[in-house]
Amino acid sequence: MLIPQPVSHQPAPGHFALSAATRVSGPPEITTLLRELLGLPLPPGGDITFTLTEGHGPEGYELDVTTDGVAATASTVQGLRWAVQSIAQLAPQVPCGRIVDAPKHAWRGALLDVGRWHHPIGFLHTFADILAAHKLNVFHLHLTEDQGWRFEVKRYPRLTSVGAHRRSSPLGHTNDGLDDGRPHGGFYTQEELRGLVAYAASRGVLVVPEIDLPGHTQAAIAAYPELGNRPEVQHEVMTRFGVSEHVLNAEESTVEFMCHVLDELVDVFGGPYVHLGGDEVPLAEWSARYENPERLLGWWISRLAAHLRTHGRRPIVWDELVGAGVPEDAIIMAWRGPERVGEALAAGHEVIAVPQSHMYLDHGESTAPGEPLSITGPLPLDRVYSYDPGPGVLGVQGNLWSEYLPTPERAQYNLLPRLAAVAEVAWGTAGDAGEFRARLAGLLPRYEAAGWNYRPLD
Secondary structure, eight states, rough: SSSSSOEEEOOOOOOOOOOOOOESSSSHHHHHHHHHHTOOOBBBBEEEEEOOOOSSSOOEEEEETTTEEEEEEEESSHHHHHHHHHHHHHEEEEEEEEEEEESSSSSEEEEEOSSSSSSOOHHHHHHHHHHHHOOOOOOEOOOTTTTTTTTTOTTOTTTHHHHTEEOOOOOSSSOOOBBOOEEEEEBBBBHHHHHHHHHHHHTOOOOOOOEEEESOOOHHHHHOOOGGGGGTTOOOOOOSSOOOSOOOOOOOHHHHEEEEHHHHHHHHOOOSSEEEESSSOOHHHHHEEEEEEEEGHHHHHHHHHHHHHHTTTTTEEEEGGGGTTTTTTOOEEEOOOOHHHHHHHHTTTTEEEEEEHHTTTTTTTTOSTTTOOOSOOOOOOOHTTTTOOOTTEEEEEEEOOOOTTTTHHHHHHTTTTTHHHHHHHTOOOOOOOOHHHHHHHHHHHHHHHOOOOOOOOO
């Protein structure tokens, strides 16, 4: 059966068998997507029909399956895309019956951190495929870190010629203090990212970029020392994992610099949101230069949020901004614990629930011998599945920070199959964990067929 579990399923005897001769009709982007996912020619015809009708909501859909064919209806192309994913998951023998389905939460996402490790652009396309297969509709792309700047800014080329490269990385856990001695670097051109945005959109996934600031900016300061609080010092791109003490200064020239960065960012990423970060900002450098340093985080985010509004974009920030002068229209990603979700809601914000206790998939699933190195753990599958964000949230998201995930294969091992649990929580149909595990076992062959790495079920 499906993951995420549908809202309503009425089974009936029999099945519809998909084959090379199966015919399909509907909007071109939908029939093309079905052909791509199934790897079948699917000539025009009426065996599988996709129809736009009223009454299903922005992402809802219905599937009516008989032994003669499949009828999919939805009110939007997005709803039809989720119908396609359901058919692909059930293929090649689609069980007869009726499915009526719609998500509970509008924001259902996953974060991929490419700041710590630059992953190939092809893996970002794969990541979009993985999200869509789980009916997740947001790809949160964390593009900048102390350890690397990955977004091409044509006005400021040193951000990538310098800031995208570090001389070495930690060997083992960063707390061990060992160095691998190997340079690492890379960035994405604007053209590559435009291609990613279009590819993800064809699967119903919105790519939301994050430029993290005013902290987590040592790579940018290494490229342009005048952005920092000690411009006479030439810092390097950070070679250990953790939080750098070097943060942006509060000068007008630095604000203008970052506004220019955002101008190029919004030109590449066409969606309504930009994530501005705002997490883990040490105050030491500000305390040495400015009065009331604790006010500068809200000041920074407010200045850039105002600039985003001139582009018609809305800011998203981490939960450190709650009560710190954050703009009222900012969406809060609550990460430091489940209680932060309630605090952000009580402060009047729209909230995306991403508590590290349940939704940080960079945490190892187990700490048993033989597990690959992760930043911490354990975060078992059942704990992810048990998360209840409570009423009133805009959505739910799983976060994949990459300190110890240097390759696509390693990233997928931490991501899957726990992302399936995130997806069902976000869809709003999570129930019995044992029943979920039984359905999940049936999904693993699809991972294998797609060539996706995953951690075996216990």
